[in-house]
Amino acid sequence: MALAMMLRSTCRNAAVPSLMLRNAARISSFAVRPALQKSLLVTPVQLLKQTTPALRPIVQNQIIRHSHSHVTLWKVEKLVALAILFGCIPLMTLLPGKAMEAVFAAVAVAHTHWGWESIVCDYVRAVVFGRFIAKAAIIATYMFSAGLLAGLLNFIYNDIGIVATVKKIWAIEGAK
Structure with missing residues (x-):
């Protein structure tokens, strides 16, 4: 109590x-x-x-200044999303090939990485969880992205690829 x-x-x-x-x-x-x-x-x-406060205040001691603009990164992320939706996916279906699928894999992994990295930076903050957990979460994000890219490239070059897999999924007929 x-x-x-x-x-x-x-x-x-x-x-x-x-x-x-x-x-x-x-x-x-x-x-x-x-x-x-x-x-x-x-x-x-x-x-x-x-008395002293029971919890330490959640404020940063120093102002972190970045040398790059977040607005530029946000614009690039939106352009990449549009490139995936209106560029890579139609070109992969019209011109199927391992090179086009590899470009799609790289762009899709970059898009996914930026999303996860922004989530981790926003919600796994060092002031709340400590520096170790914040750094470990960022490292895990990079490892996840590298593993995802390696897995997709392995699937493209050593298996049937992304387009052929999607075509096989579309060809599945339900039970009659």
């Missing part, structure tokens, strides 16, 4: 439960006497001076 009170109050920036938790062991070990009750009563001004 004390933990629940502390967690609820830290969301409201109240410091009273942290003071209660500090004194909980002392209070619970013997009966509460009127003199002890008077010593536990503290004015709000004293309480603010004595």
Whole structure:
């Protein structure tokens, strides 16, 4: 119950439960006497001076300045999405070949990588999860992208390829 009170109050920036938790062991070990009750009563001004926040503030200590513009990257991502939809997919069906499929695989993996990387950077922040987990998540994103590209290229050059696979899926007839 004390933990629940502390967690609820830290969301409201109240410091009273942290003071209660500090004194909980002392209070619970013997009966509460009127003199002890008077010593536990503290004015709000004293309480603010004595207590410290239970959680560290979630702010960055330094402003991170990037040398590149995020607007440019966003425009490139949108152009890549349009190139996949209106360029690579129609060309792959009209001009099937391993080279065209490899171009599609590279562009699709780049598009997927940028999406996952932005999700990881936005939601797995070092201030919340710590530097190790944030770096590990970014490394996992790069490993996932490299593995995806390697798997697609292996599928294109050592198997039937993407277009032939999609054609086989379309040729499947349902049970009659």
